[in-house]
């Protein structure tokens with residue numbers, strides 16, 4: 255990648271902070287962000303409006319502001335799809351924290367807008383820099399790098415892609431989504447867009463036109479989308495009531511506080527063991543509510559998915575069918591990446607297959623999956639509950655059975671109905687767009703004081 259080499263080699267001659275920006279930006283674009291780099295970079299990678307020195311691939315361009323602006327326009331451009339009707343924003347609505355725009359379980363796509371996939375659309379917030387997928391994750395801060403936490407990271411429900419620009423190519427080419435047959439088709443659509451000239455001016459090599467080289471045009475296009483996805487105001491604003499609470503601007507209600515305590519309590523909800531509510535790195539206050547670990551929860555089969563009409567079909571996450579490199583690893587069948595719980599209260603369908611449709615049901619599922627399975631799984635012809643009915647029996651040993659699934663010693667569920675309600679109340683504090691009482695009467699600061707917590711916060 256010529257521009258990456260250029261960035262890295264030119265970085266040496268810049269002021270240290272600028273060099274930091276350059277290295278972070280180029281590493282991010284190339285997908286080379288190690289966890290350490292993410293930590294070091296998260297504060298400087300933001301397009302602040304004053305970053306006139308950023309990235310300078312061809313002299314003074316493209317700037318991060320240019321790329322962000324172009325990426326934003328591409329994100330909602332239906333002209334980039336084969337049907338002319340679908341954009342990224344059709345499924346990832348900015349007004350719904352970049353999650354599904356409607357109550358509809360799956361958004362239709364494809365050439366004739368009549369096809370669907372079989373996975374729930376995730377929110378794209380707080381995923382600006384996930385660790386690359388690894389089978390063996392060692393968390394240095396929490397355990398001194400001793401404990402292997404198993405498969406972690408990557409993008410999508412099965413972590414099968416690592417960088418934002420590689421990811422962006424997937425929906426553009428997916429026959430169920432934007433359905434382009436190849437990069438040339440994408441570049442041709444891009445060349446017809448309202449921003450084609452601005453794009454060419456920003457990213458063409460000196461004396462050349464980017465559209466003469468469709469592969470490079472598409473690479474820059476996906477880099478622009480990736481850069482947009484780093485924009486703090488859009489993708490990680492940290493403006494929830496919980497963030498306000500962390501900034502001492504507002505108190506939580508008694509129910510929300512009880513819910514938070516249950517969420518954290520290792521003997522009750524134990525939710526924070528996978529959806530951390532504090533940042534593991536000292537001095538960083540704003541957690542992402544996911545450790546990106548891949549775990550099997552045995553969520554019920556969703557009979558409303560077209561793919562599930564075939565009784566032989568199973569979405570097994572890490573071991574396929576969408577992910578193919580771990581196909582021969584039965585110990586990974588049924589594992590899906592832990593999602594962030596930020597903005598979860600805005601969603602209508604939950605889990606990778608959208609099998610549950612209320613947040614209260616999700617929390618109750620954790621408490622009673624194993625104490626009252628008939629509530630969650632259908633009855634078979636043999637009058638037995640078809641437990642774990644979306645996972646073939648040979649993979650049941652993969653299913654997580656720790657707290658909160660593990661019943662109390664007397665056999666009761668870990669959480670009673672009132673405690674479940676309290677956790678749901680707490681989850682409601684994680685939605686962005688909360689205006690603290692002070693800010694509601696006085697003009698809100700342009701950029702909330704999120705930086706006060708320290709330089710870095712991992713996604």
Ligand code: HEC
Pocket residue numbers: 329340341342343344345346361362363371373374375376377378381408409410411412421422423425426430431432479576
């Ligand atoms: C038809 C609906 C649809 C469209 C259009 C669509 N997406 Fe998605 N997106 C999804 C679904 C479903 C997933 C989950 C895929 C999976 O896990 O295999 C997803 C996953 C993602 C992820 C990974 C999120 C994570 O949790 O790691 C990113 C990033 C993303 N999409 C960005 C985009 C961009 C950029 C575009 C436009 C170029 C786009 N999407 C277009 C439905 C859509």
Ligand code: HEC
Pocket residue numbers: 517523524525526527528529547548549550551552553590591592593594595598601603604605606607613616617620654657658677
């Ligand atoms: C052992 C790790 C683990 C624990 C403990 C855990 N979760 Fe999860 N959580 C996951 C994984 C993995 C998923 C996705 C599973 C899937 O889709 O198959 C998930 C999904 C969710 C979702 C759905 C989010 C969405 O966007 O669809 C919610 C809500 C949730 N968890 C809340 C909780 C709460 C509340 C608790 C505590 C009572 C909890 N989790 C405990 C790992 C965990």
